[in-house]
Amino acid sequence: MKGFLVGSIRSGSGKTTLTLGLMRAFARRGASVAPLKCGPDYIDPAFHAIAAGRSGSNLDSWAMTPAQVETLAARTTGAADLVIAEGLMGLFDGVGSVPGRTGSSADIAAALGLPVLFIHDVSGQSSSVAAVALGVKLLDPRLTLMGVVLNRVGSERHRRLATEAVEALGIAVLGALPRQDSIALPERHLGLVQAGEIAGIEQRIDAMADLVAAHVDLDRIAAAADGRTLPDAGDSALAPPGQRIALARDAAFSFTYPHVLAGWRAAGAEILPFSPLADEAPDPSADCCWLPGGYPELHAGRIAAADRFLNGLRAFATTRPVHGECGGYMVLGTGLEDAEGTRHAMAGLLGLQSSYARRKLHLGYRKARLAGATSFGPDGATFTGHEFHYASTLDRGGDAPFALVADAHGKSESPDGSRRGQVTGSFFHLIARVDPA
Structure with missing residues (x-):
């Protein structure tokens, strides 16, 4: 190299x-x-x-x-x-x-x-x-x-x-x-x-x-230019949550790490992109659905009016796992306030209510232990991630936490994210699974 x-x-x-x-x-x-x-x-x-x-x-x-x-x-x-x-x-x-x-x-x-x-x-x-x-x-x-x-x-x-x-x-x-x-x-x-x-x-x-x-x-x-010979002996950083993954992908849902998608494909998974902004529902043949982060706060009105997307997502979630990261998590919640303070109804699959009008910076690494078995791994599986957004949480509802999360500066673990049935969400973006030896 x-x-x-x-x-x-x-x-x-x-x-x-x-x-x-x-x-x-x-x-x-x-x-x-x-x-x-x-x-x-x-x-x-x-x-x-x-x-x-x-x-x-x-x-x-x-x-x-x-x-x-x-x-x-x-x-x-x-x-x-x-x-x-x-x-x-x-x-x-x-x-x-x-x-x-x-x-x-x-x-x-x-x-x-x-x-x-x-x-x-x-x-x-x-x-x-x-x-x-x-x-x-x-x-x-x-x-x-x-x-x-x-x-x-x-x-x-x-x-x-x-x-x-x-x-x-x-x-x-x-x-x-x-x-x-x-x-x-x-x-x-x-x-x-x-x-x-x-x-x-x-x-x-x-x-x-x-x-x-x-x-x-x-x-x-x-x-x-210089470098060294590198071994290729490890696994991908994040195993796929399914073999056919419906992935929201458009201007509102675009924050996906290239190494995550490449690792999923290398493990044999198939990525099935769809556009919520075009009012497309997740592919019904998929066995899980992923809503990445992005800018739903800039497109909240269009998302709230996308009936085919929202109804398709709700139907999908009755039988298969759905996960949302950051902006995707906000869309899985009950409502999202845009910059002007107007509330837009979201999917209602989780109890989260969030606001971009009440801006507050959240930034930093996260280390998370799953608070229950999910498509990512068993209860207690450990992951790293990163959080960067300006949304405020108005109400998390009565959902169980997705994970127990600590930061990179020694702060003790606390419940974070949401889990209801097979639907999960968090404000941090998963980067890698790093279970202790």
Whole structure:
């Protein structure tokens, strides 16, 4: 495996622009590029798939075991000429104190032997970037710094001053991107607007590739790529909940991790997509139904009026398992308040009443033990997941909990989610099953 990881000191430094530009630029050269994303982000991988021309995976050193990380990386990058991984937040940002298991991008680079291509926003500074680059080089002895890309460079003099300061330390400057706000991707409350919703997304990524190809030394980056041979000896991170899985998939239900779907297919499961926004019901031949997260709060009126979908879902749930994550969980409840405070009736399969009008940020890793047997596993089976939403719970109803959940910071377990018969739901997105040895 040959590749590198794009990292920065903080969010907003230009990782995504550089990553997408590099993926498309190398793909244009005829390279087979395998994309990877560090952490629990479920939006960036869709952009990666467009830029690289092939699907990737999320890798997470907190939520996955080392064997799961290696196996997913091996299966995702097989036969690729070049692996490009995008970090999350700052390169060293993570949780907990277990070495190699903090969820940081640095953990993934170290686990896979990937050198780090460090991008730094030099707005408001010039020679001081050298102090940051030196800190990145020295802070974690597991890592190799392949070089620096300067971002938002204001002038040739600005570029020269920053470059000379960094290279005086023996650290290569492999590119300098000028300020270019016109290629920025649009955002909303949970991050980037989804790739499938952006008009002209191919042209936008081409513009990023043009910028990167003109201002970054692709040949030196390719020559410095490195990695290690990875074993493919583990199981998929999350076993399928059935062999024929009806999967809600449209602009309201789109937050699915690529590694989860790939693992299900590798285990022989068949994915049967349907669109609630198009008023489609789950396939009656399926043996379970999955409503992923997304943006139901932006489409609540259409969902409430989708009688074929809601009635079909209710009928399906009388005989087979149904699970909802985050937005899907909200739709399984009795009602959802939109941003204006208007209540929309949902499926009523669980007692949850939620509100997007009363916004409150919920963010972080979750470790969950099932509070009863489900299609995911037996009572007590342990999973990791991630929660990120702004909805408030007005009422959970009288349903039993789906799981006993703790966070990554030592908070004790507490009941979470809902379970009624074969219908389950939670605000956290499942990432991997990690039962204790």
